[in-house]
Amino acid sequence: MEKLADKQIKTNYRPPKLSWRKDWLIKLISLFFAVFLWYFVAGEDRVDMNVKIPVEIVNMPRDLIISNQFKNILEVTVSGPRSLIREISRSDISRSIDLSNAKPGNMIIDNKPDSISFARGITVLRIQPSHTILLIDKLIQKNLPIKAVTKGKPPREYELKRIILTPDHINISGPQNIIDKHKNLPTKPIDINGLDQEVTRQIYLNIPPEVINLIGSPSITARIIIKEKMVERKINKLTITVIGLAKGKKAVLKPRVVELKVRIPMLVSKSTLKPRQLFTARVDVSKISASQHSAAVKITATQPGIIIEDVIPASVNVTIK
Numbered sequence: 001m002e003k004l005a006d007k008q009i010k011t012n013y014r015p016p017k018l019s020w021r022k023d024w025l026i027k028l029i030s031l032f033f034a035v036f037l038w039y040f041v042a043g044e045d046r047v048d049m050n051v052k053i054p055v056e057i058v059n060m061p062r063d064l065i066i067s068n069q070f071k072n073i074l075e076v077t078v079s080g081p082r083s084l085i086r087e088i089s090r091s092d093i094s095r096s097i098d099l100s101n102a103k104p105g106n107m108i109i110d111n112k113p114d115s116i117s118f119a120r121g122i123t124v125l126r127i128q129p130s131h132t133i134l135l136i137d138k139l140i141q142k143n144l145p146i147k148a149v150t151k152g153k154p155p156r157e158y159e160l161k162r163i164i165l166t167p168d169h170i171n172i173s174g175p176q177n178i179i180d181k182h183k184n185l186p187t188k189p190i191d192i193n194g195l196d197q198e199v200t201r202q203i204y205l206n207i208p209p210e211v212i213n214l215i216g217s218p219s220i221t222a223r224i225i226i227k228e229k230m231v232e233r234k235i236n237k238l239t240i241t242v243i244g245l246a247k248g249k250k251a252v253l254k255p256r257v258v259e260l261k262v263r264i265p266m267l268v269s270k271s272t273l274k275p276r277q278l279f280t281a282r283v284d285v286s287k288i289s290a291s292q293h294s295a296a297v298k299i300t301a302t303q304p305g306i307i308i309e310d311v312i313p314a315s316v317n318v319t320i321k
Contacts, residue, residue, distance in 0.1 A: 047079070047080070047082050047085055049079075049085050050076070051077075053074045054074075055071070055072045055094065055132060058099070059098050062139070063138060064136055064138065064139055065138075065139040066136060068133070070133060074127055074129070075128045076124060077127075078123065079122070079125055080118075080119075084122055093117065094116075096115075099136070103136065104137055107134040108132075109133075109134065111131060111132060113127065137175035139173065140175075143170070144169065146167070146186075146205070146220060147187065149190065149206065151191055153192065154195050154196060156229075158195070158228055163225070165223075167220070170185060170215060170218065172211070172214055185211070187203050187206060187220060187222070188204050190203055190224065195224065198224065198226055200221065200222065201224065202222075228265045228305065229266040230263040231266050232261070233269070235260035235262060238258050238259070238279055239281065240253055240281045241281065243286070244284045245320075250320070250321045251321075252318070252319040252321065253317070254319075255313070257281075258311055260310070261310040262309060264278065268306070278303055279299055279302070280300045281299055283295045283316060284298070294316070295315060296314060296315045297311055
């Protein structure tokens with residue numbers, strides 16, 4: 001009976017089936033991916049490389065400005081997997097400097113490794129420069145006049161009367177310590193050597209680089225007015241001629257001569273031996289009806305450019321007979 005029971009137990013016992021092929025396949029695939037990822041991340045070649053990272057200024061107060069030239073590109077040496085290093089050039093990475101609490105004066109900012117946000121796995125080895133120095137100044141505006149500067153001289157008989165500049169002022173905005181140094185903006189020397197007539201030229205300013213950075217290199221129109229020099233002369237006893245007298249009438253003038261104060265162009269004065277010959281004095285009596293009348297003396301110059309400053313007397317007494 002016992003033997004029969006043992007036989008029945010052995011007949012009914014079935015050991016559990018092992019799905020070792022299926023389990024080991026999953027394990028092998030997992031192991032393969034783990035090794036692949038390890039090789040890709042940890043086992044990938046690590047390289048050192050120098051990259052350029054721009055400096056970005058943020059939150060600058062509106063009434064302040066940076067007045068010095070600072071290095072706005074950092075040279076950073078990094079180390080990491082080759083694939084991550086390559087991505088840096090395609091990433092928008094910068095060294096951000098927050099100036100929301102800035103005040104006028106010098107600021108020294110440390111460029112620490114954690115000041116630049118690189119991807120995980122990249123190590124910063126060195127940053128050059130290690131510090132960024134900023135000179136913070138007040139932002140002001142000023143309307144500065146342009147000053148014309150000349151060189152050379154016109155011929156002896158001519159003179160520079162004036163130079164008209166367009167524009168004659170420039171509105172400049174920038175650091176107070178730079179703008180306060182300048183009362184005007186001088187031009188580069190304008191050559192007037194040998195000029196004997198009016199000319200118009202395009203000129204530029206002669207200003208230091210710190211001002212060029214604020215306004216650039218604007219072109220200025222200069223109208224250069226050259227005039228012939230004038231010689232002052234006094235003409236004595238210029239005889240007055242009567243015109244418009246009716247036929248059969250006679251006019252008596254008192255006085256019969258006038259004195260002139262004039263200015264004559266130098267070249268005209270040099271070419272004339274007797275300056276009196278350059279002028280005529282006339283009194284028109286055609287509209288005088290009374291026997292006695294006061295008439296204005298009209299002076300005419302025979303050459304252009306002559307200026308009559310005074311006539312003594314300006315009028316004479318006329319008696320018609």
